[in-house]
Amino acid sequence: MKKVLLATTALVAFAGAASADVSLSGSARFGLQWNDAAVSPVPSTTLEKRVTLNIDMTTETDSGLELGARIRLRNNETALTDVNGAVVYLKSGGLKLSVGNVCGALECMPGAYAGTVGLNGNGFSNVVMNTADQLYWTWTAYSSSGAGANGVEVEYSAGDFSGMLTYAALNDLTTADNIIGAHVAYKFGDWTVALGMQDGDTNPTWDKTVLTVGGKLGDFGVGLAYADNNGTDKFTINGSYSFGATTVSAFVSDDSSVAATDNPWGLGVSYDLGGASLVAGYSNSEIGVKRATAGIKFKF
Incomplete structure (x- = not known):
């Protein structure tokens, strides 16, 4: 990766652009997945793999304004490599404006x-x-x-405060189902509190209010999340414990949906190999679908 970064930087500089970079990064995983709700001829146990490659391009104006763009290539066990919709941005200090395949406030x-x-x-x-x-x-x-949501997004951060405002649509900004979303977050010590909302023009399914609280108590991680999903409440409590290279995690949820038959819950474990992780997990969904996965994941 370093060789690619140096080569592309030198090429752009030679072409006459100042302070320009093109960099590559990504992640990959492989293993097995089990789903007890799989319907024949699909087997209950299948291979799981994914490779993601990010291409980030940045430049800086003489006045110090940063401009950049990202595209992503992804391949998994059921699809050939796709190139996604680009996101383009400009940034000055703690203020960032993005257009295109935006992140999304929630x-x-x-x-x-x-x-x-x-x-x-x-x-x-x-x-x-x-x-x-x-x-x-x-x-x-x-x-x-x-292609993504094709939206406009503003981010702002100052010290321990951060916020995001997103205006987007499923296809383009001229459709009737435009969606607005926002969140604010504040970090104090090892704890972060965030409050977010989203509202859709025509489809109430998109209307949400979300609150999250998370932090650490020594080797323990603790989190709480709540959402009002257009009148459907859902709570999740999660926790983790790290000892040596091993982290054990769990969650339990309460979904007020009429269609929910179970309380969702899950158990997970990961082992840090140094540059990669062994990962496994078992879960049960709100409608009783049981899943298990295990394998290796890493970043590059």
Whole structure:
């Protein structure tokens, strides 16, 4: 990676642009996944693998204004490599404006994914914005393999305070289902509190209010999350304990959905190999779907 970074930086500089960089980063994972709800001919146990490559491009003006862009390539066990929609931004100090395949105010809210277990998230029933009645993934989010929300996003940070405002749509800003979302967060010591909301123009499924609290007590991690999903409440409590290279984690949720038959819960364990991690997890969803995953994941 370092050789690629140096080569691309030298090439751009030679072309006459000042302070420009192109860098590569990413992640990968592989292992096995089990789903007791799999329907024949799909087997209950299948291979799991994913490779993600980020291409980040940045430059800086003479006045110190940073401009940049990112595209992502992703490949998994069921799809060929996709190039996603780009996000382009400009940044000055603690203020950042992004356009295109934006992150999403709730998606990138601190604590939104706290309590996630397993190699691939095991269905993400720990996420309080996922419910049996109001469906899964009904919020603006960065797309790793599609065009994304095509929105406008403003981020601001100053000291321990941060905030984000997102205005986007599923296709483009001219459609009737435009979505606005925002969050604010404050960090004090080892603890972070965040409050977020999202509102859709026409589809009430997108209306959400989210509160998260998370932090550390020595070797213990503790988190609490709550969401009002258009009248459907969901709570999640998560915790973790680290000893040596091993971390054990767990979550339990309460989904008020009429369609919910179980309290979602999950157990996870990871072992740090130094540059990679052995990961395993078992979970039960709000409708009783049981999942297990195990494998190795790493970043580069």
